[in-house]
Amino acid sequence: MALQNPKRVYVACGILVMVSILYITANTAPIWETESVKSDTGTGALWKLCATNKTISMCHNFPYSMDHKVITTRASLTTCSILSPLSFISILLIIFVNENLKKQMSLIAKVLAIASFISGIIGVTLGITILVDVIQNTGDSMGVSCILAIIAVALNLVGAVITCLIK
Numbered sequence: 001m002a003l004q005n006p007k008r009v010y011v012a013c014g015i016l017v018m019v020s021i022l023y024i025t026a027n028t029a030p031i032w033e034t035e036s037v038k039s040d041t042g043t044g045a046l047w048k049l050c051a052t053n054k055t056i057s058m059c060h061n062f063p064y065s066m067d068h069k070v071i072t073t074r075a076s077l078t079t080c081s082i083l084s085p086l087s088f089i090s091i092l093l094i095i096f097v098n099e100n101l102k103k104q105m106s107l108i109a110k111v112l113a114i115a116s117f118i119s120g121i122i123g124v125t126l127g128i129t130i131l132v133d134v135i136q137n138t139g140d141s142m143g144v145s146c147i148l149a150i151i152a153v154a155l156n157l158v159g160a161v162i163t164c165l166i167k
Contacts, residue, residue: 008166009091015159016088016113022152023084023120027077030059031143032127033134044134045145046074046127069126076123077149080116084156087112091163106166113160120153 026032030045040053050059062070090109097105127149134140 005165005167006095008162009094012091012109012113012159012162012166013088015155015162016084016091019116019152019156019159020081020084020088022148022155023077023080023116026145026149026152027074027081029145029148031145033131033140033146034143035138035140042140043143044140045143046070046077067130069130073123073126073130076119076126079119080123080152080156083112083116083119087116087159087163091166094166109166110160110164113156113163117153117156117160120149120156124149124153 027046030048030050031043032045033043035042035044040051042049042051044050046062048059048061050057052058087109090105090112094102094105094109124146127146131142131146135142
């Protein structure tokens with residue numbers, strides 16, 4: 001079974017590489033929400049809370065025992081950060097494996113891409129729910145990491161659809 005459309009493989013690989021980078025960045029960068037008061041700024045995320053004024057910048061890690069929404073969001077986005085590179089690698093391997101393994105590798109790639117998308121939907125939805133609660137109570141604004149996570153989910157959907165079209 002030769003690849004019917006190798007261009008789809010390359011497009012899916014490219015999209016899933018971008019998705020991987022976006023998920024990892026959104027998960028690790030402490031910029032899910034931002035707050036500015038005069039010359040002081042503060043940012044918060046799933047793992048850290050940072051504050052900066054004119055001369056000093058400091059970050060503090062959140063404790064491991066947090067709200068269940070935060071823990072679930074962390075777990076979901078960490079899962080995405082693992083599954084999306086694995087889906088990229090499995091799609092790339094479709095090109096290099098022998099004909100007997102192409103069908104199995106294609107199935108693995110599809111399952112990983114879809115699982116990454118589902119995990120992303122869960123993580124980003126919960127992250128936005130947490131963010132909305134914070135914004136309503138404090139007047140903060142959405143940060144770059146949240147926007148990157150939303151873009152990652154949208155691209156992950158496209159990558160999963162293209163991956164499902166690989167034959």
